[in-house]
Amino acid sequence: xDTTQRTDQQRSAxxxxxxxxxxxxxxxxxxxxxxxxxxxxxxxxxxxxxxYRHFGDKGGLYAALAKRHTDALLASLRAALDAPAERxxxxxxxxxxxxxxxxxxxxxxxxxxxxxxGSAGGDHGFDVGKHSAPLLRRMGEELAxxxxxxxxxxxxxxxxxxxxxHGIVGMMHAAGDWWLGERPCSRAELVRxxxxxxxxxxxxxxxxxxxxxx
Amino acid sequence: xDTTQRTDQQRSAxxxxxxxxxxxxxxxxxxxxxxxxxxxxxxxxxxxxxxYRHFGDKGGLYAALAKRHTDALLASLRAALDAPAERxxxxxxxxxxxxxxxxxxxxxxxxxxxxxxGSAGGDHGFDVGKHSAPLLRRMGEELAxxxxxxxxxxxxxxxxxxxxxHGIVGMMHAAGDWWLGERPCSRAELVRxxxxxxxxxxxxxxxxxxxxxx
DNA sequence: CGTGCAATGTTACTAGCGGTAACCCGAGTC
DNA sequence: GACTCGGGTTACCGCTAGTAACATTGCACG
Numbered sequence: 058x059d060t061t062q063r064t065d066q067q068r069s070a071x072x073x074x075x076x077x078x079x080x081x082x083x084x085x086x087x088x089x090x091x092x093x094x095x096x097x098x099x100x101x102x103x104x105x106x107x108x109y110r111h112f113g114d115k116g117g118l119y120a121a122l123a124k125r126h127t128d129a130l131l132a133s134l135r136a137a138l139d140a141p142a143e144r145x146x147x148x149x150x151x152x153x154x155x156x157x158x159x160x161x162x163x164x165x166x167x168x169x170x171x172x173x174x175g176s177a178g179g180d181h182g183f184d185v186g187k188h189s190a191p192l193l194r195r196m197g198e199e200l201a202x203x204x205x206x207x208x209x210x211x212x213x214x215x216x217x218x219x220x221x222x223h224g225i226v227g228m229m230h231a232a233g234d235w236w237l238g239e240r241p242c243s244r245a246e247l248v249r250x251x252x253x254x255x256x257x258x259x260x261x262x263x264x265x266x267x268x269x270x271x
Numbered sequence: 272x273d274t275t276q277r278t279d280q281q282r283s284a285x286x287x288x289x290x291x292x293x294x295x296x297x298x299x300x301x302x303x304x305x306x307x308x309x310x311x312x313x314x315x316x317x318x319x320x321x322x323y324r325h326f327g328d329k330g331g332l333y334a335a336l337a338k339r340h341t342d343a344l345l346a347s348l349r350a351a352l353d354a355p356a357e358r359x360x361x362x363x364x365x366x367x368x369x370x371x372x373x374x375x376x377x378x379x380x381x382x383x384x385x386x387x388x389g390s391a392g393g394d395h396g397f398d399v400g401k402h403s404a405p406l407l408r409r410m411g412e413e414l415a416x417x418x419x420x421x422x423x424x425x426x427x428x429x430x431x432x433x434x435x436x437h438g439i440v441g442m443m444h445a446a447g448d449w450w451l452g453e454r455p456c457s458r459a460e461l462v463r464x465x466x467x468x469x470x471x472x473x474x475x476x477x478x479x480x481x482x483x484x485x
Numbered sequence: 486c487g488t489g490c491a492a493t494g495t496t497a498c499t500a501g502c503g504g505t506a507a508c509c510c511g512a513g514t515c
Numbered sequence: 516g517a518c519t520c521g522g523g524t525t526a527c528c529g530c531t532a533g534t535a536a537c538a539t540t541g542c543a544c545g
Contacts, residue, residue: 208479224442
């Protein structure tokens, strides 16, 4: 019947879609964010127009691909964040989870963070305002929610939690990016340093007064 | 003479270079990071090859253009950071300076932060690893230096200062990016919230235990 | 059995990008 | 006057994202 047919088709289309996403994954893993539609199509054993039929445009494919990894990473982070432990331990565990993830697959991480959308299409009025990596935003919002649920911040807690969520995520991201490039210390050391920062060690430290010659 | 001639030429070349940079600035201000070499050349009243003679490739022009704004912004930040005041006040003033800058010229800010380098040139082996916004790195290093100079962090202070420098800059950046998009509060409120975070209010806050129904 | 219809796939194309080779022309110099 | 030389242009290359139009298969229906 009509229904069963459409189900069959849809199942087939979904399978194909998953195959295509996996091929795209392989290419991104190999070529980084520069992966071209041609390369992805070739890796999948087909040609470009099929990709476009499935995902609309490059942004669509990017979104679908990013959603997979973003969801997976966010699930790990949420697990670390929701563990039944002391707050500091939870924070450290979350930081470590994130850093381990970006350390394990730097190419994927760079793809998620630096989409490099060129907008070469005729319509030059691409949505420039919203081209920031959505993963950061989602992580920020998630963290904000957890903070607001679990930490007592008095009035205006919602506002404060959101600012902190995005701020902490940004701290984690920038420190991770820098660390990944220079590897100046071990992961554990980085985690401890960042947690120390969040724990107010900056405010607690004294001014340095006795410099050499002063 | 040979010398004077070369000086004349150099001066002329420098003037031209400055004119071109100003034209590029105007285009970036109008079109954001999507500004094309063609558009910039047209704005300057010339054609592409001249741009390439002056700047080598798009990356060169980007670097020259970015250096101007980066230097200017870093100078402002350093002034705020080095002011003779209490540490908290200095931190708040620095945060506010940064946020005011990105608020005043969002397009330029986006251009600096999200270069969107496509690497369409024949040689596909572009240096993908180093494509992160250099402004963030420079700010991180500067801040690290100031922290190490001014704050007493005991042994391993250098390492710690660098981690914190990059982490704090990332916090500022991500929070600023989010704030610029959603405008959920005033600039002053944002500054206070972030400073509170750095001042250890997260560690000081109590767990939220008495939720509704539990 | 043949015929129309829908999905699937390909080839061949457009438009625009970064980047370059080749030519062109006016100004000064011997 | 021929000759080089810096600044400028046209016309091109190879690449990209994205699309139109054509081929092929399979399957329901008269």
